[in-house]
Amino acid sequence: MKLLGAVFAFFVTDFFFHVIDAFAFGLKAETQMERIGAVVFGICVLLILMVLFKRIFSASFFHGFTVATGLFLSFDIVVFHWVFQLHRITNGPEANWLEPVLVVAGAVLVWQGVKKEKTTNRKASGDEKLSEPVKGSF
Template sequence: MAILIGTLVLARRFGSSSFFHGFLVAVGVFLSLDIVVVHWIFRLHRVTAGPEANVIEPILVAFGVGFVIYGLRRERRSSVTPRRRERGRTGCRGRPAPRPRRTPAAGTRRKDATMTTNGPVQRLSTPRRIDRRAALGRLLALTLLVPPAVGVLTGCGHRDQPGMGDGGMPGWMMSGYQMMDAQMMADMPAIHDLLVRHDTIRRQVDDIEGGIRARTTSDPSIAQLIQTHVQQMKARIETGTPIRQMDPLFREIFEHHGAITMTVSQIPGGVEVTETSSNPQVALLIRQHAHHAVSEFVARGTDRAMRPTPLPAGYRD
């Protein structure tokens, strides 16, 4: 925010009024598009990791819209004033008013007649002034290209960093070269929000014959996310649609998805999940997933999700 204010002050002080108005519009468009598209629609990241982002981001969008409206209105007013002044200099038919004829002062010599035989003097050609509206439109068009360009460059430039996985997916997905399909795009928002708000989630896991029974609850605002995420993962298990394929435990679970029985019951504040298998080896995978994957995600959030989960002791495929 301090950088934004400082940049606006510099643009106002050292730039022309048209430049400042165009800069305001550019900043406003960028703020609005970035937050609405990247933060709210695709939910790739937030301004902060806490709930205060729900307050800060609408304020920034409001500032962005205000910058756009103010910049366009001020530029329109400043462009109307010169036209009115120019209109006042013209005659009644729109032609320039005739200049008063100057008479030479007494005693001055007349110019040599040979000076007038060369015809009228040609004016030097000068570049046409750029219209303010055209300049503002070009700057606005350039600004519209900035968010997608920044997103592409960021995805390419951060491919090897811890926060991003191959294919531009976040590192906590651990999906390797798995394509970002429609189902993945639908599942990512709930996973991301649950990892960010992991400290508000309560979880209890009990071992039962052939697997586990887990109760996961939270505040009402998070409970719906939990229920949505569990149903999405249940559908993946039933259809064998894998996720986190760079994680050895998840890879083995989806290799044996047909041997897993999963039931989900909604309870106040969240869900109760029973997951079992008649195969003792798959039961080991189920317990490892419940205790050392999901429960650790709840305890430590994104940092834990970016690390793989080892296979359970005694497991052999």
């Protein structure tokens, strides 16, 4: 029953998210600068959340959040925007340069999150070379 509820919720949410014309307090981004401003606003909210999460949660949680954010940016844009052409990040020509920039930024976030987590784990274990096998082991 839980699985049925989760599947139903996914489709209802997806329907309302993609079909309904979204307005923020009656505002609609119509010009190129307004659309870019909307994307910048979203990035600012994300950065504020990242700072907040870094202060509140553990380093491992923050690194996981960083990786998840990067995966979402890269995967969503490549698969749903480019491969299946379901929607674009904006409805204007600025999407042609915004999307590749965000894919690269997402890849950087994934790399940074994984790198920082590995560094954190190495420092916690006191071993600087965890990736090297121990002699005599398989």
